[in-house]
Amino acid sequence: MxxxxxxxxxxxxxxxxxxxxxxxxxxxxxxxxxxxxxxxxxxxxxxxxxxxxxxxxxxxxxxxxxxxxxxxxxxxxxxxxxxxxxxxxxxxxxxxxxxxxxxxxxxxxxxxxxxxxxxxxxxxxxxxxxxxxxxxxxxxxxxxxxxxxxxxxxxxxxxxxxxxxxxxxxxxxxxxxxxxxxxxxxxxxxxxxxGVKTLELKIKGIGGHGAEPQNTIDPIVMASKLILDFQTIISREIPPTESCVLSIGSIHGGFTHNVIPDEVNLQMTLRFFKSEIADKVIESIKRISNGIAISSGLEASNYPELKIIDTACLPxxxxxxxxxxxxxxxxxxxxxxxxxxxxxxxxxxxxxxxxxxxxxxxxxxxxxxxxxxxxxxxxxxxxxxxxxxxxxxxxxxxxxxxxxxxxxxxxxxxxxxxxxxxx
Ligand SMILES: [Zn+2]
Ligand SMILES: [Zn+2]
CATH class of the missing domain: 3.40.630.10 (Zn peptidases)
Incomplete structure (x- = not known):
């Protein structure tokens, strides 16, 4: 043959x-x-x-x-x-x-x-x-x-x-x-x-009138800070010799001009070759998210919630x-x-x-x-x-x-x- x-x-x-x-x-x-x-x-x-x-x-x-x-x-x-x-x-x-x-x-x-x-x-x-x-x-x-x-x-x-x-x-x-x-x-x-991990982050705030931000905790501002801070996880916390990617593919919050919403939702994809690197990125996402919630003055019960969508994760x-x-x-x-x-x-x-x-x-x-x-x-x-x-x-x-x-x-x-x- x-x-x-x-x-x-x-x-x-x-x-x-x-x-x-x-x-x-x-x-x-x-x-x-x-x-x-x-x-x-x-x-x-x-x-x-x-x-x-x-x-x-x-x-x-x-x-x-x-x-x-x-x-x-x-x-x-x-x-x-x-x-x-x-x-x-x-x-x-x-x-x-x-x-x-x-x-x-x-x-x-x-x-x-x-x-x-x-x-x-x-x-x-x-x-x-x-x-x-x-x-x-x-x-x-x-x-x-x-x-x-x-x-x-x-x-x-x-x-x-x-x-x-x-x-x-x-x-x-x-x-x-x-x-x-x-x-x-x-x-x-x-x-x-x-490998891929599919993540959803619910960022909670306290909504209210867009003209009275002093009476709210604005999750849109929190989300904006988080999106930029997440860019430092891979560039500053993961060894440069390792490969991974964190991309935020979706951000949803609010429904009209003059209302500060109660929450903003982010959807992210994390790509990696070593599970310990993926775990480290996820820990960092949690730490940074909680950090922003604390500095915004939220109660612990309102800290951001990170969900890992198991059905959309692969090694x-x-x-x-x-x-x-x-x-x-x-x-x-x-x-x-x-x-x-x-x-x-x-x-x-x-x-x-x-x-x-x-x-x-x-x-x-x-x-x-x-x-x-x-x-x-x-x-x-x-x-x-x-x-x-x-x-x-x-x-x-x-x-x-x-x-x-x-x-x-x-x-x-x-x-x-x-x-x-x-x-
Ligand atoms: Zn394909
Ligand atoms: Zn294919």
């Missing part, structure tokens, strides 16, 4: 996968609403002889291909799209609108490229099913809902994912990358993507060192040394992190695979620009090459791992 034979086999399935990509791109579905997407993927895997276990938290499911004695390996795709109005000239441009979970009509677009992941994932299932003579073991294809909410992996695990499948020796995934040419692979052993994506470096060695053989490069960790979060955080301690790796048209990327870089990023309404991947390379490289990688673990 070598790459050439998989490349040749890919030529026979390419049209089918591109049709599938076009279908997913034109029919995106929002998080936790991936009903038709999931049904289509289930149908694809059933036709290939995979056993399906569905209802694993929302529309998440797995397809299992048992191919004799041997290890279990898993490969994960996500399925959801974003409430974004597509602004590209793609032949498959999405004009889809759907009601979100709150009943509001939204435009929908696969602006994070999960349609690339799904098409590749089906391609991998096809090549692995067609080449069962070249590997032995069990392949689990994981299709996960609601990645964008950071909620799908958690609901899959809570629905008993790891009780219903044989424990994988290794779980793999990739995310497409608009800043890399299609066919290039990015890797990082260890911290690959940051960092940690790529297992040993397995990742072994995969990198394989990928250099598969794709060529020049196409496999180390990446810097990024401050975006991914709930793929949760698969390695169960009591089974399963090693996991997520790679980047470039999605950019090589010439367009070169021309953008020569002007000091980048191509539209993930979550941009203008994200327009070189889907043909991204899916081709993703499918062939990842299938070959899985076969190498099956053979390695069978030794």
């Amino acid at each position: 070598n790459l050439h034979s998989l490349e040749n086999q890919y030529d026979n399935i390419q049209d089918k996968l591109i049709d599938l990509y076009a279908h997913f791109h034109q029919n995106p579905e929002l998080s936790f609403m991936e009903m038709n997407t999931s049904a289509k993927l289930i149908n694809e895997l059933r036709c290939l002889g995979f056993e399906i276990i569905d209802n694993l938290g929302g529309y998440s499911f797995v397809g299992i291909l048992s191919n004799g004695e041997g290890p279990t390996l898993a490969f994960r795709t996500d399925m959801d799209a974003l409430p974004i109005l597509e602004n590209t000239d793609s032949a498959f441009k999405s004009i889809k609108k759907m009601k979100d979970v709150n009943g509001n009509e939204q435009p929908v677009m696969h602006a994070c490229g999960h349609d690339l992941h799904m098409s590749t994932w089906v391609g991998i299932a096809k090549l692995m099913s067609n080449n069962q003579g070249n590997w032995k073991g069990t392949l689990v294809m994981i299709a996960q809902a609601s990645e964008e909410w950071g909620a799908g992996a958690r609901s899959m695990i809570e629905a008993g994912l790891f009780k219903k499948i044989p424990t994988p020796s290794y779980i793999l995934a990739y995310h497409n990358a608009p800043n890399m040419a299609a066919g290039e692979i990015g890797y990082k052993a260890g911290a690959f993507m940051s 960092p994506v940690e790529n297992n060192h040993e397995y990742t470096l072994q995969s990198v060695a394989y990928l250099k053989e598969i794709a060529g040394v020049q196409n496999v490069n180390e990446s810097e960790p990024v401050m975006i979060a991914e709930d793929f992190s949760l698969y390695s955080k169960t009591t089974d301690n399963i090693p996991t790796t997520m790679f980047w695979i470039g999605n950019a048209d090589r010439d367009k990327l070169k021309s953008a870089h020569s002007k000091g620009k980048t191509l539209p990023v993930l979550h941009s309404p203008m994200m327009y991947p070189d889907y043909k090459n991204c899916i081709r390379h993703g499918t062939v490289y990842m299938s070959e990688l899985l076969i190498k791992w099956f053979n390695n673990l069978n030794k």
Whole structure:
């Protein structure tokens, strides 16, 4: 088995996968609403002889291909799209609108490229099913809902994912990358993507007439001070060698010109690679908030309240060192040394992190695979620009090459791992 034979086999399935990509791109579905997407993927895997276990938290499911004695390996795709109005000239441009979970009509677009992941994932299932003579073991294809909410992996695990499948020796995934040419692979052993904590701060005051501030304790003024003071947490209290980000994305308080409100609410995102650093930032937020409440003359019962929204918190994506470096060695053989490069960790979060955080301690790796048209990327870089990023309404991947390379490289990688673990 070598790459050439998989490349040749890919030529026979390419049209089918591109049709599938076009279908997913034109029919995106929002998080936790991936009903038709999931049904289509289930149908694809059933036709290939995979056993399906569905209802694993929302529309998440797995397809299992048992191919004799041997290890279990898993490969994960996500399925959801974003409430974004597509602004590209793609032949498959999405004009889809759907009601979100709150009943509001939204435009929908696969602006994070999960349609690339799904098409590749089906391609991998096809090549692995067609080449069962070249590997032995069990392949689990994981299709996960609601990645964008950071909620799908958690609901899959809570629905008993790891009780219903044989424990994988290794779980793999990739995310497409608009800043890399299609066919290039990015890797990082260890911290690959940051963890996230989602925070809400209720700043209480004493409201009253806007013309009589002396009779109030103004939470809008307190919030203004806090927003600036929070900027000093990372710049002055965290060692400069550590990476973390605290961004305040929402501030809400008051309802009219001449009334000082009773409270102001801030929503913040904290990104980090070490939980002790996240804990330190949270302690600092509390200390600074209480400090301003004290200096404003509030009673202890009215100090600001900090809420950590657990359902919107994730640990960092940690790529297992040993397995990742072994995969990198394989990928250099598969794709060529020049196409496999180390990446810097990024401050975006991914709930793929949760698969390695169960009591089974399963090693996991997520790679980047470039999605950019090589010439367009070169021309953008020569002007000091980048191509539209993930979550941009203008994200327009070189889907043909991204899916081709993703499918062939990842299938070959899985076969190498099956053979390695069978030794
Ligand atoms: Zn995304
Ligand atoms: Zn994504």
